[in-house]
Amino acid sequence: MLAIQLAITGLQTGALYALTAVGFSLIFGSTRIFHFAHGATFVIAAYLFYWVYGTGWGLVPGVLAATLGAVLFGLVLDRLVYVPIQRHEGSFFTVFVASFGVGIAVQNVIGMIFGRGFTSVSTPLSRSAEIIPGVYVSPLAWIAMLCTALLLGALHFFLRRTHTGTALRALADDPELVRTFGLNPRRIAATAFVVGSALVVPAAIITSATTGLNPTIGHHVMLISLAATIVGGIGSISGTMLAGLLLGLAESLALLVVDSQWTEAVTFAILFAFIIIRPSGLLGRIAAH
Amino acid sequence: MTKTSPALGEPLMQIRNLDKSFGGVKAVQDVSMDLRAGIVTTLVGPNGAGKTTFFNLITGNLARDSGQVTWLGQDTAGLKPYRLARAGVGRTYQDLRLFDGMSVWENVLNATEHGAFPMPISRAHRRGRRERMEHVLERTGLIDKRHTRAIDLAYAERKFLSMARIMATEAQLWLLDEPASGLDPNSYERFLTILREDVAGGVTVCIIEHNLDIVVGISDRIAFLDRGKLLADGDPKTVLNDPELARIYFGDRA
Amino acid sequence: MEAYIYNLVNLIAIYAILAVTLNFIMGYAGIYSLAHAVFFGLGAYVAAWVALHVHPSIFVTLPAAMASAAALSLLLALPALRVRGEYFVAASLGLQVLAVTVFSEWKSFTGGIGGVLAIPPADVFGVEVFKPQHFAIVSIIALIVVIGLINALVHSSFGRNLRAIRDSESAAASFGKNVPMIKTLSVVISAALAAIAGALYASYMSFINVESFTLDTSVLVMAMVIIGGTGTVAGPIVGAALLMLLPSAISWIDFLPQTEVGALQQIIYGLGMTLLMIFRPGGIVGRRAAV
Numbered sequence: 001m002l003a004i005q006l007a008i009t010g011l012q013t014g015a016l017y018a019l020t021a022v023g024f025s026l027i028f029g030s031t032r033i034f035h036f037a038h039g040a041t042f043v044i045a046a047y048l049f050y051w052v053y054g055t056g057w058g059l060v061p062g063v064l065a066a067t068l069g070a071v072l073f074g075l076v077l078d079r080l081v082y083v084p085i086q087r088h089e090g091s092f093f094t095v096f097v098a099s100f101g102v103g104i105a106v107q108n109v110i111g112m113i114f115g116r117g118f119t120s121v122s123t124p125l126s127r128s129a130e131i132i133p134g135v136y137v138s139p140l141a142w143i144a145m146l147c148t149a150l151l152l153g154a155l156h157f158f159l160r161r162t163h164t165g166t167a168l169r170a171l172a173d174d175p176e177l178v179r180t181f182g183l184n185p186r187r188i189a190a191t192a193f194v195v196g197s198a199l200v201v202p203a204a205i206i207t208s209a210t211t212g213l214n215p216t217i218g219h220h221v222m223l224i225s226l227a228a229t230i231v232g233g234i235g236s237i238s239g240t241m242l243a244g245l246l247l248g249l250a251e252s253l254a255l256l257v258v259d260s261q262w263t264e265a266v267t268f269a270i271l272f273a274f275i276i277i278r279p280s281g282l283l284g285r286i287a288a289h
Numbered sequence: 290m291t292k293t294s295p296a297l298g299e300p301l302m303q304i305r306n307l308d309k310s311f312g313g314v315k316a317v318q319d320v321s322m323d324l325r326a327g328i329v330t331t332l333v334g335p336n337g338a339g340k341t342t343f344f345n346l347i348t349g350n351l352a353r354d355s356g357q358v359t360w361l362g363q364d365t366a367g368l369k370p371y372r373l374a375r376a377g378v379g380r381t382y383q384d385l386r387l388f389d390g391m392s393v394w395e396n397v398l399n400a401t402e403h404g405a406f407p408m409p410i411s412r413a414h415r416r417g418r419r420e421r422m423e424h425v426l427e428r429t430g431l432i433d434k435r436h437t438r439a440i441d442l443a444y445a446e447r448k449f450l451s452m453a454r455i456m457a458t459e460a461q462l463w464l465l466d467e468p469a470s471g472l473d474p475n476s477y478e479r480f481l482t483i484l485r486e487d488v489a490g491g492v493t494v495c496i497i498e499h500n501l502d503i504v505v506g507i508s509d510r511i512a513f514l515d516r517g518k519l520l521a522d523g524d525p526k527t528v529l530n531d532p533e534l535a536r537i538y539f540g541d542r543a
Numbered sequence: 544m545e546a547y548i549y550n551l552v553n554l555i556a557i558y559a560i561l562a563v564t565l566n567f568i569m570g571y572a573g574i575y576s577l578a579h580a581v582f583f584g585l586g587a588y589v590a591a592w593v594a595l596h597v598h599p600s601i602f603v604t605l606p607a608a609m610a611s612a613a614a615l616s617l618l619l620a621l622p623a624l625r626v627r628g629e630y631f632v633a634a635s636l637g638l639q640v641l642a643v644t645v646f647s648e649w650k651s652f653t654g655g656i657g658g659v660l661a662i663p664p665a666d667v668f669g670v671e672v673f674k675p676q677h678f679a680i681v682s683i684i685a686l687i688v689v690i691g692l693i694n695a696l697v698h699s700s701f702g703r704n705l706r707a708i709r710d711s712e713s714a715a716a717s718f719g720k721n722v723p724m725i726k727t728l729s730v731v732i733s734a735a736l737a738a739i740a741g742a743l744y745a746s747y748m749s750f751i752n753v754e755s756f757t758l759d760t761s762v763l764v765m766a767m768v769i770i771g772g773t774g775t776v777a778g779p780i781v782g783a784a785l786l787m788l789l790p791s792a793i794s795w796i797d798f799l800p801q802t803e804v805g806a807l808q809q810i811i812y813g814l815g816m817t818l819l820m821i822f823r824p825g826g827i828v829g830r831r832a833a834v
Contacts, residue, residue, distance in 0.1 A: 379717070
């Protein structure tokens with residue numbers, strides 16, 4: 001029974017990891033911007049939801065506020081930080097450091113406003129029901145999986161079937177190609193930030209209503225996003241999605257053998273194993289060297 | 290310099306049936322060629338013909354799909370680029386790839402140092418090395434700029450630094466990727482002089498070049514690549530007078 | 544007041560050792576590590592253990608600390624440096640997170656959350672050094688030795704190889720450089736020297752626990768390097784001094800509760816890093832835009 005329980009929890013966690021990581025992977029894969037502040041986007045969305053919903057303004061305003069906050073943060077960062085840096089040189093690490101700095105600042109601002117302890121939101125959907133004897137699942141678990149399936153399906157459609165989506169995929173290989181589509185590469189990059197940032201919102205909300213939040217959760221989100229991007233194969237959205245699921249499942253199932261404080265060690269072990277054995281990742285096309 | 294000079298015309302590098310494709314596009318197909326001691330071979334062909342890819346394949350910077358490359362009779366399969374470099378294959382890059390944060394002197398000095406660990410070297414060796422480097426910098430006209438950072442050099446100076454680095458090594462084969470493109474007439478004369486002297490000194494050269502004047506002036510042999518295929522390989526006059534090749538080469542301009 | 548200043552001098556010297564050693568890989572090899580606090584911590588724990596169980600002489604504790612950090616860094620660097628820079632960032636972040644768990648859980652060695660208590664003071668040629676003003680001599684000499692070593696390395700052929708790799712990996716390889724080997728070696732050297740800071744820290748504080756070796760510390764050291772000036776000699780030292788003095792400076796703000804000093808400090812250097820990257824990527828000491 002425990003194994004089934006952990007597998008379901010793992011799928012729920014994995015679904016949320018997949019969404020978050022795909023957001024990062026989409027931004028990194030198409031713009032080559034090492035958006036380390038993606039973790040901060042998650043924190044902002046989660047705390048905005050926590051604040052709006054917790055104040056009693058209801059679910060829909062909460063979701064809207066979280067989405068708006070995440071998207072705006074992504075856009076503003078792109079415009080005010082990444083665009084200026086890329087104008088004068090834009091090496092991988094300069095962008096990384098700048099992004100990293102923003103992440104630290106956001107984490108601490110949130111900590112000063114909302115406190116540094118653990119907080120969580122309780123919703124009517126958080127309560128678990130026994131679906132088979134000994135296995136408890138909350139409606140949020142199903143919502144998490146459904147949200148992930150729907151959003152990733154929509155993303156797939158967007159990337160494969162729409163003009164902008166195709167341009168987004170081409171951006172990483174050849175920004176000039178995007179111009180021949182009659183589109184502006186900067187606009188396409190901004191689109192990547194909007195979509196990538198919006199994708200963390202369901203994960204942020206559901207996490208705040210299940211396992212809970214603290215301001216440093218951004219680091220965990222980044223570790224997962226980076227690990228999933230590498231394990232999945234840099235540049236492969238489907239690979240990142242699979243890897244996110246895999247990491248969530250592995251973390252959860254690992255509880256069969258180890259205590260909960262070791263779950264991040266499991267992520268690390270998987271990441272390291274891939275770096276050693278298969279650096280191009282599950283579905284990677286780009287050579288790792 | 291202790292170069293074991295193979296007899297003129299003896300094959301140093303032998304390339305057989307080289308293949309490489311990128312996602313279905315054949316970048317290099319079935320290319321076979323010998324690079325012979327003391328011979329200047331020029332690779333010509335339209336943009337996108339696969340010339341740089343060809344360099345990347347024979348130096349091991351890119352993994353080949355199939356085919357064989359031997360260096361001094363040894364198969365180079367699985368040999369890392371740095372190993373081949375130590376074995377005597379030197380190259381320059383079209384985009385130069387200078388060590389921008391280092392001075393001219395350090396750029397050239399670094400090209401002469403192979404080991405990962407700092408090794409104690411004798412005073413005599415150090416003096417010999419310094420004289421050699423000074424000579425290289427004199428010939429490339431960079432001696433007065435020795436303390437300038439590479440990034441602060443002018444365009445032509447950067448091209449000559451790229452040459453100076455390879456001149457300072459003991460490489461037997463030089464793979465030069467468009468070393469003279471964009472040079473003014475004076476610099477260009479200097480470049481030709483350098484090349485002639487070093488070829489006379491026993492270096493074997495394979496050079497990618499667009500300017501046909503250069504090509505005729507210094508080549509012993511021309512290899513014509515188009516869409517990854519070796520269409521012709523022979524003495525310059527014959528290749529350049531082939532109307533079919535001229536049509537391919539000038540096709541887009543005619 | 545005097546003790547306060549000497550205490551600050553010691554902490555600045557210890558953190559400057561960390562910053563200088565991190566700058567060695569960041570500034571000269573272009574390798575960005577988020578795990579520097581792991582080697583700091585490992586050095587501290589090993590030195591504490593050796594001092595408690597073997598001998599408190601720094602000529603025993605330092606080599607032991609350095610050797611363990613070197614060995615661990617080798618395990619990280621061997622696989623992670625064969626591949627692109629992003630992988631090392633990810634792997635080092637993972638190692639940092641894992642190390643915090645190990646430091647908190649491995650009770651027999653690290654004392655768990657409670658930490659290691661009553662670490663004997665540093666023993667230098669049989670003299671016990673425990674007063675801050677005396678320890679300042681030890682820590683400053685250690686800092687000078689580390690700076691001297693790293694400067695010598697940077698100006699040797701090894702340092703030229705590192706800088707060549709930073710500027711163009713492929714060109715360096717075309718000149719016969721074994722790029723993964725040189726990078727791995729630089730990480731091992733950096734980790735071993737960072738362990739010196741750890742060993743000094745353990746004997747100076749006489750108490751250590753995991754709090755000092757978390758991701759926050761790795762980030763703080765990285766901020767010191769970046770704000771001071773990556774790839775410069777003076778940069779990391781200036782950065783270390785500046786960021787160590789920052790909390791005291793912030794304490795002058797009357798209305799700020801003491802509990803928020805740390806957070807405000809992090810906000811300042813976080814935004815500082817971002818603004819520098821936009822307007823002055825070379826840092827405070829850097830002469831121009833970083834290459």
